[in-house]
Amino acid sequence: MNELLWTYVGWPLLKILVILLALVLLAAYLSWFERKLLAYMQIRLGPNRVGPKGWLQPIADALKLFVKEDLTPGFAEKFVFLLGPVLIIVPALVVFSVIPFGPSPHLFITDVNIGVLFILAVSSIGVYGIILGGWASNNKFSLMGGLRSAAQMISYEVPMGFSVVTVLILAKSLSLVRIVEAQKQAGLWFVFPGFVAFLVYFICGVAETNRNPFDLPEAESELVAGYHTEYSGMKFAFYFLAEYANMVVVSSLATVMFFGGWLRPFPNVSALAFLDVIPPLVWFLLKVAFFLFLYIWFRGTFPRYRFDQLMGIGWKVLLPVSLVNLLVVAYFVSLPGGQV
Amino acid sequence: MSFWGLLASVIPVDLLTGLKTTGKYLFSRKATVQYPEERKEPADRFRGMFGYSLERCNVCRGCEKACPIGIIHIESHWEEYEQDGKKRKKQVIDRYDIDVKRCMFCNLCAEACPTEAVWLTTKTYEAAAYERNHALYFNKEKLMHWEGVKAFPGMKPPAEGGLPAFRLGGEEEEDH
Numbered sequence A: 001m002n003e004l005l006w007t008y009v010g011w012p013l014l015k016i017l018v019i020l021l022a023l024v025l026l027a028a029y030l031s032w033f034e035r036k037l038l039a040y041m042q043i044r045l046g047p048n049r050v051g052p053k054g055w056l057q058p059i060a061d062a063l064k065l066f067v068k069e070d071l072t073p074g075f076a077e078k079f080v081f082l083l084g085p086v087l088i089i090v091p092a093l094v095v096f097s098v099i100p101f102g103p104s105p106h107l108f109i110t111d112v113n114i115g116v117l118f119i120l121a122v123s124s125i126g127v128y129g130i131i132l133g134g135w136a137s138n139n140k141f142s143l144m145g146g147l148r149s150a151a152q153m154i155s156y157e158v159p160m161g162f163s164v165v166t167v168l169i170l171a172k173s174l175s176l177v178r179i180v181e182a183q184k185q186a187g188l189w190f191v192f193p194g195f196v197a198f199l200v201y202f203i204c205g206v207a208e209t210n211r212n213p214f215d216l217p218e219a220e221s222e223l224v225a226g227y228h229t230e231y232s233g234m235k236f237a238f239y240f241l242a243e244y245a246n247m248v249v250v251s252s253l254a255t256v257m258f259f260g261g262w263l264r265p266f267p268n269v270s271a272l273a274f275l276d277v278i279p280p281l282v283w284f285l286l287k288v289a290f291f292l293f294l295y296i297w298f299r300g301t302f303p304r305y306r307f308d309q310l311m312g313i314g315w316k317v318l319l320p321v322s323l324v325n326l327l328v329v330a331y332f333v334s335l336p337g338g339q340v
Numbered sequence B: 001m002s003f004w005g006l007l008a009s010v011i012p013v014d015l016l017t018g019l020k021t022t023g024k025y026l027f028s029r030k031a032t033v034q035y036p037e038e039r040k041e042p043a044d045r046f047r048g049m050f051g052y053s054l055e056r057c058n059v060c061r062g063c064e065k066a067c068p069i070g071i072i073h074i075e076s077h078w079e080e081y082e083q084d085g086k087k088r089k090k091q092v093i094d095r096y097d098i099d100v101k102r103c104m105f106c107n108l109c110a111e112a113c114p115t116e117a118v119w120l121t122t123k124t125y126e127a128a129a130y131e132r133n134h135a136l137y138f139n140k141e142k143l144m145h146w147e148g149v150k151a152f153p154g155m156k157p158p159a160e161g162g163l164p165a166f167r168l169g170g171e172e173e174e175d176h
Helices: A002-041 A057-067 A078-097 A115-136 A140-171 A176-186 A195-208 A233-258 A270-277 A280-301 A307-334 B003-010 B013-026 B062-066 B108-112 B140-145
Strands: B072-083 B086-099
Touching: A002 A057, A002 A078, A002 A233, A002 A280, A002 B013, A057 A233, A078 A115, A078 A233, A115 A140, A115 A176, A115 A233, A140 A176, A140 A195, A140 A233, A140 A307, A176 A233, A195 A233, A195 A280, A195 A307, A233 A280, A280 B013, B062 B072, B062 B108, B086 B140
Parallel strands: none
Antiparallel strands: B072 B086
């Protein structure tokens, strides 16, 4: 009985706690990393005053947000105003329960057999946090941000779904662990057969996390801060945290579905076996770090798209491209012996 | 459309060019000067804190007239003295005040001065104070000693023999 309790309650709780803590720290330090990288791209030095080389900057930021006054604007919908940050932070963190960080059963919380579906469903809820938060603030800038978020969602969710389906066809499974194992079996990452799908997925992923060049809902230069204009203190911190957590989610998902999760490059080529000295978890984190770097690189480079341009890209380019790509991949997989 | 033209229309070359540019600057030398620890030397003609030399001032009031915002206040009286058995008169300065907090560093006073008794090319700029009405109001003693002003390394206050860092008309020898 005691052992049963440990396997089904104690051990998962411990893992959840570790992952939550690691995630919050990661999100905080991701903001430091982003500020530093952006500064370097702009030939500045970035934060380097708090602690050695500015390493304590995120801690100072978090402390500041903790002690800040928590304002609720007059005439705001108090309950919905509170609900907004909750609705965005919870899905962003829940999604991590199915992401596999490594092969052994200890390196992920659970392996749901509809993992991809679960992630897509849950992470889509996060948009409600933005829409409701923007609406409840009783501020026209916030409302504009929320509405933009709603319109943005319908234009990127569809091509994203199709690009994910491409991977499902290749892997013949919805479980994230199985997808990685299928890539091991096939001997190559799915980015090679599904390169177009990967591009579509990552562009949509950038749009889903409201990052540059698709940061229309919080468009700093047009809408003050968009949907979180009126938020301060910990509520703002939740929005902030959720944005970075979502970046990690999209990056991990890209890693798992297209870049072989915890596998080393070309997992079946024995000539590259010396790469196995790097543990699987590190491989996974390295790939995720690369995608996070891409995010920041994009932010340092691209100007914001206009609203109609975003819709145009979503409906006129990404959707047809992902559909055609899906058909082509499905055709080749259905050929006799067409297992990738 | 040629093959390469088609390829260039599909591949977003402009976006990649942008990424290349920012990627290049990521590794370039940073332009930031970490101010309190390192500081750039201002140019010789940089106009900063006032220098004022009481011995060179002949109380012509050119600076007072030249100042567009009237922040230089001069008061003087005549004193008699004997030279070679003759009685002569000279002006003695009582008050020479500059309200530096209102100064816009136009250099017109320095240009009006025939004896280079007032100048701005001191390279010294650290005159910040917590209280501006008294700390940034300089009478002649404060002006001579740069009271409350941190001199730029290598520059001296006028009382210790500080001279302008730049002279219109070249580097002639000063005759004392």
